[in-house]
Amino acid sequence: MRQFMTHSNKPIIALTSNTQAASAKVLGAPIPFPYEIVRSRRKTMVVHVQHQQVQVRAPHFVSDAQIAEFVEKHSQWISRKLSEKAQQDSQRLRLQDNGKIFYKGKTLRLRLFVRAAEAVEVTGTELHVYAKRTDERTVAAVLQRWLLAQAKAILPQRTRALAAHLNADTKLKDVVFRKTKTKWGHCTSSGRIQFNWLIMLAPDAIIDYMICHEVSHLLVMNHSAKFWALVESVCPDYRVYVRWLRKHEHRLWL
Template sequence: MPFSVDRIIRSKRKTIALQITEAGELWVRAPYHAKESDIYRVLFKHVAWVEKHLAAARQRKISCPQRLFAEGESFYYLGHTYPLCFSTQTPYPLLFDGATFVMHAGRQAEAARLFEKWYMEQAAAFLPERVAYWAARSGLQGQYVAVKVSRARKRWGSCSSKGSLNFSWRLMMAPIAVVDYVIVHELTHLRHHNHSAAFWQEVERQMPDYALHHRWLRQHGHLLSL
């Protein structure tokens, strides 16, 4: 084949699925009982699809601008971009005044760490409220045990078997509607611990336009990084 498999993930799922990650890697999700020959039969059947999507993923990675943390550089916050400026007068390492990110001029060398810390703080305040809102709408109040913010780079969210909801801080760069979609997705896993037809029907019932937000993440998720 003109490509290699970067990772095979086995689980209780019943079918073999192919996934192209944001990093331009090919992952195969397969049942525990699937033979290697079964996996490669699926790969050979979908060679054209894999090549197309690998190329697109790698192109997105190339097009992602390298962060310089320079004066005037733009950063996302809830779907909008705001410029970064430096000041020797601010008493804070980094703050957001509603229109601009203001960083102390003496802390530029720590810019990546300061931005990540700031996004995590915003996520810790914002996400539990949005989860509570959607849980109330879907009748899932009290069904989850915690809302946690993670540093995950390959998953926007997850739902543990014990009902703990985890969300990447990078979601704070996405539009609110996209954040809500990820929340609805993970809340739905409290009822359906898979991606079955019933799962997606429940997601659609809660958010009829979920496919738009799912597609937005696939197309623009690579931009939500530092």
């Protein structure tokens, strides 16, 4: 699911070369944001916007002035990305009482209660977490157990049913659960399908799309036209779900 599985919490790729902070003042109009230059043995320049940081990765042979020119040329695009990221950061899930949690496509108010017996309940507009303590770590652990239990109850059965429907059941070896930093699902060449149980926060249609995606990989391991045609045969609206994930997935990570 490489296309849309990366989310914006992804750390910046390890930097091997020297880094330096660049002055945001350049030739013509001043650039309205600071940026960092990372030089390496690459051949082209590229701009990365992560959270509120702009990084230009450039080859050794490119001068600071050329980089400044490059940044200036792309400053509109960069400014747009920065405001997008700022909006995403503001929507990111924070596990605190009266915070917001994006659950099944709706923004609910998160309420935290101290109680010996842990539980999670969804009312119309609120999601209640009962836990021994209400610090973020404890609440995250309670929520994770709740989501994992749902994932185990729902995903293997639906995955096997779809695999059988596509005559791929002999290829499906196992369904496992793992929370990774960047992926919703994964299918290995040996037929093991892995789901990130955080997907249980998403609407059911998104969960079904995820299942279609991974089961289709049992038959086509890449993301070729053949693969997407297969996905479409069992999930005609898949484009809608891919777009939904691109737009909202940053709100599902805890």
